[in-house]
Amino acid sequence: xxxxxxxxxxxxxxxxxxxxxxxxxxxxxxxxxxxxxxxxxxxxxxxxxxxxxxxxxxxxxxxxxxxxxxxxxxxxxxxxxxxxxxxxxxxxxxxxxxxxxxxxxxxxxxxxxxxxxxxxxxxxxxxxxxxxxxxxxxxxxxxxxxxxxxxxxxxxxxxxxxxxxxxxxxxxxxxxxxxxxxxxxxxxxxxxxxxx
Amino acid sequence: xxxxxxxxxxxxxxxxxxxxxxxxxxxxxxxxxxxxxxxxxxxxxxxxxxxxxxxxxxxxxxxxxxxxxxxxxxxxxxxxxxxxxxxxxxxxxxxxxxxxxxxxxxxxxxxxxxxxxxxxxxxxxxxxxxxxxxxxxxxxxxxxxxxxxxxxxxxxxxxxxxxxxxxxxxxxxxxxxxxxxxxxxxxxxxxxxxxxxxxxxxxxxxxxxxxxxxxxxxxxxxxxxxxxxxxxxxxxxxxxxxxxxxxxxxxxxxxxxxxxxxxxxxxxxxxxxxxxxxxxxxxxxxxxxxxxxxxxxxxxxxxxxxxxxxxxxxxxxxxxxxxxxxxxxxxxxxxxxxxxxxxxxxxxxxxxxxxxxxxxxxxxxxxxxxxxxxxxxxxxxxxxxxxxxxxxxxxxxxxxxxxxxxxxxxxxxxxxxxxxxxxxxxxxxxxxxxxxxxxxxxxxxxxxxxxxxxxxxxxxxxxxxxxxx
Ligand code: SF4
Numbered sequence: 001x002x003x004x005x006x007x008x009x010x011x012x013x014x015x016x017x018x019x020x021x022x023x024x025x026x027x028x029x030x031x032x033x034x035x036x037x038x039x040x041x042x043x044x045x046x047x048x049x050x051x052x053x054x055x056x057x058x059x060x061x062x063x064x065x066x067x068x069x070x071x072x073x074x075x076x077x078x079x080x081x082x083x084x085x086x087x088x089x090x091x092x093x094x095x096x097x098x099x100x101x102x103x104x105x106x107x108x109x110x111x112x113x114x115x116x117x118x119x120x121x122x123x124x125x126x127x128x129x130x131x132x133x134x135x136x137x138x139x140x141x142x143x144x145x146x147x148x149x150x151x152x153x154x155x156x157x158x159x160x161x162x163x164x165x166x167x168x169x170x171x172x173x174x175x176x177x178x179x180x181x182x183x184x185x186x187x188x189x190x191x192x193x194x195x196x
Numbered sequence: 197x198x199x200x201x202x203x204x205x206x207x208x209x210x211x212x213x214x215x216x217x218x219x220x221x222x223x224x225x226x227x228x229x230x231x232x233x234x235x236x237x238x239x240x241x242x243x244x245x246x247x248x249x250x251x252x253x254x255x256x257x258x259x260x261x262x263x264x265x266x267x268x269x270x271x272x273x274x275x276x277x278x279x280x281x282x283x284x285x286x287x288x289x290x291x292x293x294x295x296x297x298x299x300x301x302x303x304x305x306x307x308x309x310x311x312x313x314x315x316x317x318x319x320x321x322x323x324x325x326x327x328x329x330x331x332x333x334x335x336x337x338x339x340x341x342x343x344x345x346x347x348x349x350x351x352x353x354x355x356x357x358x359x360x361x362x363x364x365x366x367x368x369x370x371x372x373x374x375x376x377x378x379x380x381x382x383x384x385x386x387x388x389x390x391x392x393x394x395x396x397x398x399x400x401x402x403x404x405x406x407x408x409x410x411x412x413x414x415x416x417x418x419x420x421x422x423x424x425x426x427x428x429x430x431x432x433x434x435x436x437x438x439x440x441x442x443x444x445x446x447x448x449x450x451x452x453x454x455x456x457x458x459x460x461x462x463x464x465x466x467x468x469x470x471x472x473x474x475x476x477x478x479x480x481x482x483x484x485x486x487x488x489x490x491x492x493x494x495x496x497x498x499x500x501x502x503x504x505x506x507x508x509x510x511x512x513x514x515x516x517x518x519x520x521x522x523x524x525x526x527x528x529x530x531x532x533x534x535x536x537x538x539x540x541x542x543x544x545x546x547x548x549x550x551x552x553x554x555x556x557x558x559x560x561x562x563x564x565x566x567x568x569x570x571x572x573x574x575x576x577x578x579x580x581x582x583x584x585x586x587x588x589x590x591x592x593x594x595x596x597x598x599x600x601x602x603x604x605x606x607x608x609x610x611x612x613x614x615x616x617x618x619x620x621x622x623x624x625x626x627x628x629x630x631x632x633x634x635x636x637x638x639x640x641x642x643x644x645x646x647x648x649x650x651x652x653x654x655x656x657x658x659x660x661x662x663x664x665x
Contacts, residue, residue, distance in 0.1 A: 032284035034240035083349040106404035111351035195456040195464035
């Protein structure tokens with residue numbers, strides 16, 4: 001169960017590229033793990049390290065920013081590609097709490113919400129402003145569904161699927177919600193038509 | 197009785213049949229899942245949650261496991277040990293074997309003749325059937341929609357939900373109908389249709405939607421071709437690709453191990469043929485593509501929508517893609533030299549794909565310096581191909597004939613390209629690093645990939661097809 005989220009105030013790291021796929025977020029060779037912890041080391045691995053393992057200088061991901069830059073702003077169609085939940089696990093372990101884009105890929109969005117990484121889709125104008133101003137401080141408010149900056153330069157709204165929002169705000173457990181439907185599931189099973 | 201029932205789309209019919217608890221503003225629908233497929237990569241953490249919470253698998257009878265992503269495609273050594281890429285890969289396989297044993301789930305293990313890539317074996321065994329809801333912790337689950345099933349990829353948390361409750365929480369997606377009018381030209385395949393569609397609507401053109409494929413070119417497509425097309429619908433951002441079942445579907449399923457038998461098959465058939473979009477049903481969006489305009493396609497960038505006809509020149513692309521792929525806008529594709537060719541994956545590793553490749557390889561040699569890897573999608577396909585002697589055609593041409601698995605599609609098992617290499621691949625993703633760090637991937641049909649192996653550069657396969665039977 002993810003920790004409840006309410007308001008996140010942090011600085012941004014910006015990646016203007018569009019179509020950042022889950023193979024970029026965590027390359028497939030790191031998927032042989034059988035746990036969900038410790039994947040931060042693999043987050044954007046090939047953007048951060050050369051093939052010989054040496055760190056690449058000049059990446060947007062600076063070690064000293066990790067605690068203070070928990071908001072990732074990326075180009076459209078972020079998280080496209082595979083359904084690997086390792087992608088949000090890696091981003092969360094890298095200490096990201098929010099991903100902002102104009103469009104976030106559907107399966108990634110669902111996976112992120114289930115793990116307490118908040119996907120925020122905002123309007124193109126605000127998005128452009130954020131991309132042009134890397135490192136700015138933002139206040140992401142899940143209760144009010146708003147993104148703002150302390151100086152008032154940014155003021156945008158977003159939408160989160162209401163059930164996921166309730167899960168994140170109040171700590172409602174989706175597995176518990178499903179387990180509570182047991183009687184209805186049993187009734188469905190009883191009337192279900194099968195052919196073999 | 198109402199005189200005019202509201203016309204429904206195929207998707208709506210499938211959805212309505214599986215609603216356990218309807219969707220409300222506050223909560224998504226609870227949908228019952230008829231078939232849950234699992235593999236070694238996306239399931240371990242879900243089983244851990246089951247254990248932590250002390251939960252039992254609700255319907256082991258509706259759950260089937262296979263080993264495909266991390267498994268080697270080279271044979272065991274003299275001691276019987278399989279050449280796993282890493283100890284972690286071997287451990288992941290061990291863990292699925294143990295989890296299936298603990299929970300009473302049927303697993304098609306390494307020695308099982310039914311083993312193969314999850315989206316290949318489901319249809320092959322007749323587990324995939326029209327009207328079913330099918331999920332797997334894998335985005336290409338959309339493949340199974342070729343049978344008129346409602347099939348979509350889920351994350352590992354949801355794998356846990358399905359293990360525990362046989363249900364998922366879902367909001368109903370928007371719908372798109374893509375109609376392919378006209379007939380395909382000779383030498384043009386379902387892969388080319390898929391790439392042409394993605395190039396037209398974009399990698400996020402179907403974002404979160406259910407796409408129904410319709411039209412003359414779909415009705416005449418084989419089940420293999422329909423699977424290729426539905427498989428690739430995720431590369432347009434869609435969750436679901438579906439095609440209404442017809443006689444082609446029934447013919448494919450009749451007699452398969454898990455398909456209904458005898459009278460039950462007849463009863464099922466009647467129901468299955470009713471699964472189609474009613475006249476007058478409304479889609480959120482309609483797309484029309486003239487199938488007769490489609491030429492053999494390849495990708496040139498780092499997203500599947502960067503696709504163009506293989507007999508042309510590289511179009512303009514993003515600076516990032518140009519820097520990575522080193523293709524020059526305006527330069528003929530035929531000038532791009534190829535290092536490796538991969539024929540396989542859940543997109544194009546079925547018998548008809550291997551036959552199409554063999555038609556090109558027959559009587560020809562792979563260009564020296566080019567490595568060609570041919571990886572059947574399943575054990576059954578491997579055996580069928582060998583019974584026809586296809587493997588001899590590949591070996592005689594100088595290509596490698598491997599054991600089934602995902603192999604170079606995802607490059608988790610040790611099969612991969614080297615940095616800077618250009619790989620022509622029949623798989624579904626040309627993302628940066630997908631086939632190994634620094635590898636440049638070009639997606640194509642089996643014929644186009646095979647032709648590239650022979651020529652040593654990208655090439656239109658059609659002239660080579662002229663010379664074959
Ligand atoms: S062949 Fe490729 S796309 Fe298909 S299931 Fe395997 S890794 Fe995924």
